[in-house]
Amino acid sequence: MAKITDVAEKAGVSVTTVSRVLNNRGYISEATREKVYLAMKELNYQPNELARSLFRRKSNMIGLIVPKVSHPFFSELSYYLEDYAYQKGYKLLLCNSNRDITKERKYIEMLKKNQVDGIIMGSQVLDVEDYLNLNLPIISFDRIVAKNIPLVTSDNFMGGKLASKLLINKECRNLAYIYGGIGGPHHNALLASDRFQGFIEELKEAKIKYSTLVLESSDSDHNVNEIVQFLQEHSEVDGVFASSDVIAARVIQACHQLKKMIPEEIKIIGYDDVAVASLVSPRLTTISQPIQRMCKLTIELMIKQIEGEEVPLVNCLPVSLIERSTT
Amino acid sequence: MAKITDVAEKAGVSVTTVSRVLNNRGYISEATREKVYLAMKELNYQPNELARSLFRRKSNMIGLIVPKVSHPFFSELSYYLEDYAYQKGYKLLLCNSNRDITKERKYIEMLKKNQVDGIIMGSQVLDVEDYLNLNLPIISFDRIVAKNIPLVTSDNFMGGKLASKLLINKECRNLAYIYGGIGGPHHNALLASDRFQGFIEELKEAKIKYSTLVLESSDSDHNVNEIVQFLQEHSEVDGVFASSDVIAARVIQACHQLKKMIPEEIKIIGYDDVAVASLVSPRLTTISQPIQRMCKLTIELMIKQIEGEEVPLVNCLPVSLIERSTT
């Protein structure tokens, strides 16, 4: 691998001059600039970013911790985050915490050692104190981490309200709220519970009954069984609000198994609006989180923090209802 | 941020001694080791991996380039790759090429500059020559890149055979092969075409007719329309082999739209066995690629290459049939 001294030698200039060309600093004549570029091209030279990062004390790397990239929500999240980060000149280091507190802690340590400029937490199981002496820009995504850590989220309360409003308008009179338990994407129910609060607020006014099911297993097949059983025990349920599209997909499967017609006999509404929502059949009515905008905002806030600016602690974007064929 | 000199000072030893403790080299007494560890803990010291990487000329970072992490196949891929990489002490730098040749080239350049120890290509649009002077361990995943670059794949030919065998056994007599066109996950049909070859080989023997549909659009809704139209024009089709589970999900939607009963009137088999396969209803019969094992192998081969060992050029793992409810 060619290094800067090789380029200098080949171009017949000093290392300082090459560095000046590289960093666009000081006076450089066009002729010299050309000579240096030519030498770089001939040697196939690429400056060692490790060395530059070391000197600048800035790596232009951002750590991203999610429970699992394989989950549709987090895979979309990762996609957009990477996309915006790249546009702004940042690279993304991917970490899957599996919601394991030990792994999460190790990842944070690892990211610090590797001098990332900031961490985006899509996962969160650590205690609040753990974050205190972290001494690094953090943004938490859709999860409350600690009161003094900036949060990017969407209007979960309104999401819940939109869901129940729609179901009520569609004449449902016996609703159910089904959400993932531990291991699911909303284990830390802090924010998902806003969804629930919004959901029941509408119901109270309309005096409509509801029941809830929390899925214990993280296994897909087993979830379907849990839902089937629940719907048998609550045969009056004619409207389901699922806390994620993935769970809604399982509700659809359970309904098929029970030969319940969707949307005639039972209506289903999901949450997130990830790709699966339009991949299942019937296509899923859902509350759309503006993932793309949330990601853009997350990167913008992250960069502001890296540059030493203050950023608002709560950043909440609006959600919207996407009506498809399950309602 | 504390540095090694701070630790040395606090522990009352020399920097060399701290380094010896850190790297387990040379003679160190238990007492000194303890002193050093204590100082580290008190200062909350983490060695700067950038500096270590620079000196060692090894970053322990691997670049992963995929078309889009948000695609279910690549999100599972990324998950397992990260998992194994982490176990082996490597970090993953995530890149979404979007199948854009310019972006792919820029990513490769970026990864080189950042001194990654190797690159895993889940995407591939570059020309063969581009890879020649790359001078870095590469492994391509499920995509033929160049004859001299190691490849990890699964038995696509057998996958195609298993699919047609099953459909034939299930009494289908008019088959269709539906695959994604440009923009889809199998744009570079090199390997997916093995699937097709395996698929038609069985058909030839059994003298069964088939037709093919290549989806032009990358838009989900539009795909469904294309499939609906195709199935209307080929109303005799009673068995469909889709080149991915995502496409199979759209076939299911098209069938629902046409009120074709699955599996009674038409049978569908997908490919990959990603999470969506068991999320759609009816749950999808599919050819399972051993993604997890492929990822494990990929990381193992990558590390071998990094350590200077030779690795086989073709690494093909067996596929298996997962029968669910669409056949």
Next chain:
DNA sequence: ATATTTATGTTAACCGGTTAACATAAAGTT
């Protein structure tokens, strides 16, 4: 008592860049 092993320190070079300070000379300006 001597030789060897163990434990630590000092010094300096190195990884591959960046940069400040200062020197020098040519080109441009007044």
Next chain:
DNA sequence: AACTTTATGTTAACCGGTTAACATAAATAT
């Protein structure tokens, strides 16, 4: 002719570690 500006070079320090070479002294072994 004197003064600026532009263009480049030299030298050396620095980012935060690692390491080889050599020195020294205490603890062990013979």
